[in-house]
Amino acid sequence: MQSSAFLDDPTFDSSVPQVRTDAVVHHFDNEIVAWSSITAAPAYLDPVAALALQMLDGTASVADLIADVHEVLGIPKAVARSQLRRAISLLDDGGLLTSSTAPESPATDSDLFPAPPNP
Amino acid sequence: MRTDAIDLDIAGRRVRVVCEDPAGISLLSSALADHLVAEPAPVGYSLQVPAGNKKLLVVLDRSGFILARTKTIEEGVAVLGRHLGALLQPPKGTIRIRARVLVGGDNRLVLAGFPLFVEPTVVERRLERASHRMVDRLVADLHPDGTLQMSAAPWLALTGLRDVPGHAPALFEPTELTRVLLPRTGNEDSSRASVVSFLAAAMSPAASISDRFALAERLSEKCVGVPLGDRAARYAALPG
Numbered sequence: 261m262q263s264s265a266f267l268d269d270p271t272f273d274s275s276v277p278q279v280r281t282d283a284v285v286h287h288f289d290n291e292i293v294a295w296s297s298i299t300a301a302p303a304y305l306d307p308v309a310a311l312a313l314q315m316l317d318g319t320a321s322v323a324d325l326i327a328d329v330h331e332v333l334g335i336p337k338a339v340a341r342s343q344l345r346r347a348i349s350l351l352d353d354g355g356l357l358t359s360s361t362a363p364e365s366p367a368t369d370s371d372l373f374p375a376p377p378n379p
Numbered sequence: 380m381r382t383d384a385i386d387l388d389i390a391g392r393r394v395r396v397v398c399e400d401p402a403g404i405s406l407l408s409s410a411l412a413d414h415l416v417a418e419p420a421p422v423g424y425s426l427q428v429p430a431g432n433k434k435l436l437v438v439l440d441r442s443g444f445i446l447a448r449t450k451t452i453e454e455g456v457a458v459l460g461r462h463l464g465a466l467l468q469p470p471k472g473t474i475r476i477r478a479r480v481l482v483g484g485d486n487r488l489v490l491a492g493f494p495l496f497v498e499p500t501v502v503e504r505r506l507e508r509a510s511h512r513m514v515d516r517l518v519a520d521l522h523p524d525g526t527l528q529m530s531a532a533p534w535l536a537l538t539g540l541r542d543v544p545g546h547a548p549a550l551f552e553p554t555e556l557t558r559v560l561l562p563r564t565g566n567e568d569s570s571r572a573s574v575v576s577f578l579a580a581a582m583s584p585a586a587s588i589s590d591r592f593a594l595a596e597r598l599s600e601k602c603v604g605v606p607l608g609d610r611a612a613r614y615a616a617l618p619g
Contacts, residue, residue: 284588286596291572293579295588302592304576 264352264359278318278358296355298362303354312347386420389466394423403452410536426455445500457540461515461548464532473520475583480514482547492561503545509614512547525597528553563604574599
């Protein structure tokens, strides 16, 4: 899967990532397992990524979120930014953002598995 | 060393078996006559005869994983025949998962997530000392309620050749699992969320996402983490 462009872009702070609405989401305390409709496997989200999943509603920019986290939790802005970047990257890898692209799907036999070993 | 091969079509899945022992090819060809095809198929398994100072025949899968080390070609072919059974359609209503099944006393079943009991190579003698045998499949078929049921390989001329120490045929009667072992890389046990994620990702996409989630959550209740770095830990994790 190719990462969303804004993750490596100088415009990261001004970007407004949005979570896809068609993912199946299961909560386990403060962690989440989310399964996007465009990926073959679910994504495990640690507490920070799980929080990000719930915050990225397509209205707040990354800069807004950094400011919120800094204000509410007292975390330095640089740390908050770094944590958010990692969390958003996890969501992107899991195909959970509207900007995420579907990975190339290998030829697969649905009763077996696409990669070695044999069943 | 002369190497022969046969190409097979089993339930629409094509696979080549390479064998260094003519007796093995002969056994396989006669038992699987209905499945032989002329068109070359991708290599799936190979049987290698002992070479150098090694005394055991080795059954390998296409990735190079050692599936068995046996004393005779009959034992090797029996193990291979059981593995070929995984190419048959799974029992109706089951969800396939990449995991190994082990059978203990009183038919107690243990499910082991990949790569446990695949890599490093299982030492059959150690498994027997732990009073368990491994089912000759690298997948398991589970009903949504978590009970295991596998399609039996119908080639008795192969699978019934020998009782192979440390190995067991597929179980076609629905049976409840006793324990689920999952690989653990760190010192701490994995969280329930990461266990569910691991299990669901190991399941066949033939099942719906909601069914995979439900089964993964059910299995996670029986999970025990096994450190990957400790080669002996997997044997110790089997129920006594």
